[in-house]
Amino acid sequence: DGGITQSPKYLFRKEGQNVTLSCEQNLNHDAMYWYRQDPGQGLRLIYYSQIVNDFQKGDIAEGYSVSREKKESFPLTVTSAQKNPTAFYLCASSIKPWGNTGELFFGEGSRLTVL
């Protein structure tokens, strides 16, 4: 079945360590997105990519980095510069990067806890 796969589902890390969250989609979608969600809050956009080898900062990009070397993959690195990284991270994709139509498809999320 087509969909978005995020891994790992749960991740623990010590302060000062970088960690990379994986996001893979087999929907042949052009656009991919990373969101962060804190308890009881809505989603905030970290980075998004409209096409391979291109990506833009969202609203809270500081302390994060991404790459888009392949259409199906959009990994997110949470660096040691991110001051409060404990959160639920969601990856999404959509068939169209531009235009007003097109729904987002979300993965199941990765829950990162910094010890």
Next chain:
Amino acid sequence: DAKTTQPNSMESNEEEPVHLPCNHSTISGTDYIHWYRQLPSQGPEYVIHGLTSNVNNRMASLAIAEDRKSSTLILHRATLRDAAVYYCILRDVGTSGSRLTFGEGTQLTVNP
């Protein structure tokens, strides 16, 4: 970016209709209205979207005001599985592409 305003929470009884309101007074002429819902510890799920006319699908109906400054998501017969956070968002098309900005949504509780 155009913003949306939703009530923090709403309650409904099972088998009854639910009307979830959303205000978007600064909507632009080309913004689509999208609705998603999220169950605990899961990614959001697409529900419905529209531009000007009312829309129906197997999950819900979307009623859009004539001036487009507000909309209502209608669940015709609420079930316990409909208990979730519902997000009303506007599709923002910037010069560098398109993205969706989520607010805090409405927590819907469905009573048996």
